[in-house]
Amino acid sequence: MRTALIIATLAVTFCGNASAATRLSVGTRVQPVDIVLSDFAFTPQNLRLHHGQVYQLRLMNRGSGAHNLAAPEFFAAAQINPGDGAAVSGGRIEVGKGETRTVTLTPVAAGRYGMTCTHFLHASFGMTGSITVD
Numbered sequence: 001m002r003t004a005l006i007i008a009t010l011a012v013t014f015c016g017n018a019s020a021a022t023r024l025s026v027g028t029r030v031q032p033v034d035i036v037l038s039d040f041a042f043t044p045q046n047l048r049l050h051h052g053q054v055y056q057l058r059l060m061n062r063g064s065g066a067h068n069l070a071a072p073e074f075f076a077a078a079q080i081n082p083g084d085g086a087a088v089s090g091g092r093i094e095v096g097k098g099e100t101r102t103v104t105l106t107p108v109a110a111g112r113y114g115m116t117c118t119h120f121l122h123a124s125f126g127m128t129g130s131i132t133v134d
């Protein structure tokens with residue numbers, strides 16, 4: 001079970017990188033952004049991104065159970081790498097316990113977007129934040 005989980009995590013990570021490499025033109029600088037999901041917080045809580053910059057968001061779940069990052073307005077206002085589209089579903093990315101999910105995207109519209117974990121009561125325990133795009 002544990003081995004299967006690790007392989008699944010590696011597969012997700014590899015596919016994300018491979019699709020980014022095939023779609024993005026040569027010379028595109030992809031800036032990694034690490035976001036840790038824990039019980040019950042996002043670290044960092046407030047992200048600052050630039051529109052037009054390509055980012056690889058790496059969501060790492062260090063909590064004791066599953067979490068997600070829900071930011072439907074932000075994801076709707078970003079160009080998501082087609083190969084990573086499956087990672088974003090319903091405006092959110094689910095991240096199982098111990099997993100890391102990556103998504104490569106480019107914010108295209110400035111604004112301040114909310115992010116939250118939609119698992120039961122997690123937001124009320126403090127699992128909220130913001131993504132500011134300038």
Ligand SMILES: [Cu+2]
Binds near residue numbers: 118
């Ligand atoms: Cu959560």
